[in-house]
Amino acid sequence: METKGIEEMTREELVELVGSLSKELEGAKRDLELYKGWKNREEEARTLAEKKILAAKAFFEVV
Numbered sequence: 001m002e003t004k005g006i007e008e009m010t011r012e013e014l015v016e017l018v019g020s021l022s023k024e025l026e027g028a029k030r031d032l033e034l035y036k037g038w039k040n041r042e043e044e045a046r047t048l049a050e051k052k053i054l055a056a057k058a059f060f061e062v063v
Contacts, residue, residue, distance in 0.1 A: 009017070
């Protein structure tokens with residue numbers, strides 16, 4: 001496949017390229033939001049686990 005520089009592209013090719021890049025960008029944004037959600041849930045789970053461990057340690061110190 002022959003590649004062209006932007007200067008050599010027709011208007012239609014540029015419009016197609018921009019549309020393709022926009023679709024890729026939207027996909028990347030969706031992926032980023034998904035990964036941010038996973039990261040936030042992981043942080044919340046870690047915080048909860050740390051609190052449970054501290055509570056268990058306090059319980060065993062009393063017992």
